[in-house]
Amino acid sequence: MRNKILKDSAKYREEFKGKTFVIKYGGSMLDDEVLSESILADIICFHHNGIKVVLVHGGGSAISKLMEQKGKTPKFIDGLRITDKETVKIVDEALSNVNISLVNRIKSKAVSAESVVSREHFTIKGKKRSSALEGDFLGDVSSVDTSRIIDILNNNCIPVVSPVGVDDEKNLYNINADLAAAEIAAALKVEKFIMLTNVKGVLRDKLDEATLISHINEADAKNLIEEGIISGGMIPKVGAGILALDKGIHKAHIVNGRINHSLLIEVFTDEGIGTEIIK
Numbered sequence: 356m357r358n359k360i361l362k363d364s365a366k367y368r369e370e371f372k373g374k375t376f377v378i379k380y381g382g383s384m385l386d387d388e389v390l391s392e393s394i395l396a397d398i399i400c401f402h403h404n405g406i407k408v409v410l411v412h413g414g415g416s417a418i419s420k421l422m423e424q425k426g427k428t429p430k431f432i433d434g435l436r437i438t439d440k441e442t443v444k445i446v447d448e449a450l451s452n453v454n455i456s457l458v459n460r461i462k463s464k465a466v467s468a469e470s471v472v473s474r475e476h477f478t479i480k481g482k483k484r485s486s487a488l489e490g491d492f493l494g495d496v497s498s499v500d501t502s503r504i505i506d507i508l509n510n511n512c513i514p515v516v517s518p519v520g521v522d523d524e525k526n527l528y529n530i531n532a533d534l535a536a537a538e539i540a541a542a543l544k545v546e547k548f549i550m551l552t553n554v555k556g557v558l559r560d561k562l563d564e565a566t567l568i569s570h571i572n573e574a575d576a577k578n579l580i581e582e583g584i585i586s587g588g589m590i591p592k593v594g595a596g597i598l599a600l601d602k603g604i605h606k607a608h609i610v611n612g613r614i615n616h617s618l619l620i621e622v623f624t625d626e627g628i629g630t631e632i633i634k
Contacts (some may be wrong), residue, residue, distance in 0.1 A: 357400070357616050364623035371622065372405035374546035375508065379536035379595075381413020382553055385453065385610045391460075394551065397618035398513070399466050407508045410468075411516045411539060413532035414453040421449040434588070435493060438529040443492035443519075446529045447474060450517040467512035473521045476503045479535055481520020481528030494520050494528025496535055499542035533595035541602030548599045549621070550592050551612035556630030557585060557593065571632050573590050573597050596632040607632040 361368075378398060384390045386452040401408050418436070419429045422445050430437045438446060444520040454470050461468035473479040478501075479496040497520075507514040518535035520528040532549055540548035557579070559566035571579075576593050585593055589609075596607030610621045610629035 357396070357619065358624050360619045361400070364619075367623045368404045371472075371546060372409070375407040375409065375543055376401065376547045377409045377411060377536055377540035377543065377545050378551060379411045379533055379548075379550045380612065381415070381532050382612075383416065383550075384551060384553060385412070385414060386416055390613060391433055393615050394612055394618065395457075395460060395464070396430060397616055399461065399464055400468055400619060401622070402513060409504055409508070409514050409516065409539060409545070410457065410519060410534035411532060412450070412453055412457060412611055413518065414450050417453050418446050418449040421445050421452075436529060437488070438492045439490055440492065443527045443529050447517075447519045447527050449470075450519055454515055454517045457510070461513055461515070463610075467510070468506045468515055469510075469512050471503055471514050471516040472509070473517065473519055474525075474527065476500075477521060478502060478503055478516065479518065479520040479530065479602070481522055481526075481530055481540070481576065483528065490526050492526065494530045496520060496530060496538040497522075499538050501539075501542050504539070504543065528554065531591060531595075533592050537595040537599040537604075537607075540599045540604050540607075544603060547606055547608060547622070548596065548604050549608045549610055549618065550595065551610055551617075552588075552592060553611065553613055554589070555587060555611045556609045557630075561586070569627060570633065572633050573600055593632065600632065600634045606631070 422429050456466045471478050480498045482497040484493045484495050487493040504514045518532040520529050520530045524631050555567050557565045557568045611618050
């Protein structure tokens with residue numbers, strides 16, 4: 356399948372050669388060895404075809420597992436993890452472990468990769484989210500320093516970015532990985548911002564995958580959120596896509612990472628496979 360996609364993809368490979376993609380990868384896909392191998396193979400294929408890839412990862416299950424190992428019970432309000440001062444350190448530790456694992460897996464395939472962890476490199480400057488409770492280190496991105504990412508890309512390496520933010524006082528902040536990736540995409544002025552998820556994309560009927568919306572503009576996406584058609588976990592993903600568009604990115608994509616070679620199909624074929632959001 357991969358070879359067939361590449362055989363018919365010459366125009367796209369030429370179009371995107373030298374361009375930069377930000378790909379956000381997380382959720383349960385990180386825990387599925389077969390799926391993650393397919394996703395990493397697609398990312399490496401982009402790299403070998405001259406596309407610069409910045410990989411931003413999540414890792415909610417890794418955070419929850421480490422919290423439980425340390426005697427902390429994960430708690431959520433409206434789907435957002437309550438992150439006290441002890442928990443945010445666990446978040447950073449868990450995501451740093453995920454980061455190292457991804458870097459090592461990419462390196463094992465004879466491709467260079469480097470970690471980008473804001474605690475060490477101050478890449479993602481974080482701030483407390485205005486709606487966060489007292490003592491909660493749930494955060495938003497205040498700015499992105501792209502210098503380390505660009506240095507890694509210029510060395511023909513893949514930057515692997517943890518979404519934890521840090522402020523001037525070295526306080527850590529738990530930042531939604533989709534939003535962190537959107538801010539990084541905007542700061543780098545990338546060609547494409549792609550979010551991998553475990554569903555087909557934006558659906559008009561969430562129970563019917565045949566109702567996939569392949570292309571949608573920002574205004575229509577906002578209307579579908581207001582109408583409740585885009586709901587639940589899809590709202591922050593579409594919101595992250597809109598954020599990137601508002602900051603100058605031309606296209607954002609939501610792609611089902613559970614489909615083999617979904618990244619290649621989305622980028623290197625006429626029909627694509629997920630939902631493309633445009634301005």
